[in-house]
Amino acid sequence: MTQTTSAPRRLAHDSEEYKAALASSLRWDADRKEPYLQLPNFPHIRLAPFREGIEDDMVTLFNHPEVGKRLYSLPYPMPRSFAESWVEKDLPKHKAIISAIAEHAVSLEADEPISPKPNAPLLNGSPFKSVWDTEQGRIIADIKYAIDTENADGSNKTEDEAYAVPRAQQKYELGYVLEPAAWGKGLATEIVGAIVYGYGDVWVRPGTLSAYAETDNAGSGRVLVKNGLQKIKEISEKWPEHKGGEVHHAGYYERRV
Numbered sequence: 001m002t003q004t005t006s007a008p009r010r011l012a013h014d015s016e017e018y019k020a021a022l023a024s025s026l027r028w029d030a031d032r033k034e035p036y037l038q039l040p041n042f043p044h045i046r047l048a049p050f051r052e053g054i055e056d057d058m059v060t061l062f063n064h065p066e067v068g069k070r071l072y073s074l075p076y077p078m079p080r081s082f083a084e085s086w087v088e089k090d091l092p093k094h095k096a097i098i099s100a101i102a103e104h105a106v107s108l109e110a111d112e113p114i115s116p117k118p119n120a121p122l123l124n125g126s127p128f129k130s131v132w133d134t135e136q137g138r139i140i141a142d143i144k145y146a147i148d149t150e151n152a153d154g155s156n157k158t159e160d161e162a163y164a165v166p167r168a169q170q171k172y173e174l175g176y177v178l179e180p181a182a183w184g185k186g187l188a189t190e191i192v193g194a195i196v197y198g199y200g201d202v203w204v205r206p207g208t209l210s211a212y213a214e215t216d217n218a219g220s221g222r223v224l225v226k227n228g229l230q231k232i233k234e235i236s237e238k239w240p241e242h243k244g245g246e247v248h249h250a251g252y253y254e255r256r257v
Contacts, residue, residue, distance in 0.1 A: 010041050013189060013226060022190075025198030030110035034098050037128055037194040042187060044135040047143060047194055049094040049127040055083040057130075057139035066180045069243045070214065076243055094127035101127075101203070116203060123203045124163045131178075131191055140182050144175035145195050148210065168207040168257075172200065174224075175211060188223045196227050196255075208256050215249040229253040 131141035
């Protein structure tokens with residue numbers, strides 16, 4: 001008689017069990033000596049810091065037409081040299097935050113939830129950028145959770161100046177891109193949920209979280225709403241000519257603590 005193994009039970013996104021899984025999604029990779037965020041319904045998917053050797057994966061992801069042409073500020077096509085510089089620039093920042101997490105964590109047991117010690121200081125920024133499919137051994141998405149450095153008048157301040165503002169007045173920007181082959185599976189909702197509830201609400205706690213979703217990408221807007229953001233307004237912006245030009249319309253979303 002042949003025995004079959006049933007698939008793991010999928011947690012409903014509106015269930016208390018799922019919410020608890022998101023809140024405890026920060027784990028410790030004992031081999032790499034770094035934290036990661038574990039998706040509740042996708043045991044092979046994790047959010048991890050940048051690391052050396054990921055440049056080709058980044059170029060593949062950001063040069064997919066459905067991804068690259070939707071991103072206003074990044075080059076398209078993205079040259080490998082840009083990916084190399086990006087990783088080199090952010091690695092020291094990631095390592096500093098990793099050290100702070102390790103210093104202020106209650107414990108660092110392999111693959112067990114990480115929580116901050118009582119009275120642990122709030123952290124600045126996030127080390128989590130790359131979304132890994134550990135079965136395939138490659139990056140399938142990128143996540144942004146970073147301090148907003150834009151002033152109300154459109155000018156910019158430095159990151160240090162943005163961090164100097166009282167925590168309740170700090171605004172963080174949320175953004176993500178996911179390779180098209182992974183669309184429609186609920187991955188984006190959990191990627192955003194993990195970084196918002198598993199990391200941001202526990203270790204950073206900014207006063208406001210903001211994000212944009214293009215109007216013609218209804219799924220992206222739903223991902224934000226499912227994770228507690230509300231649509232505030234519609235904006236329009238002329239897109240770069242090398243990315244198709246035209247005027248793009250997007251919703252601006254916020255979540256305030």
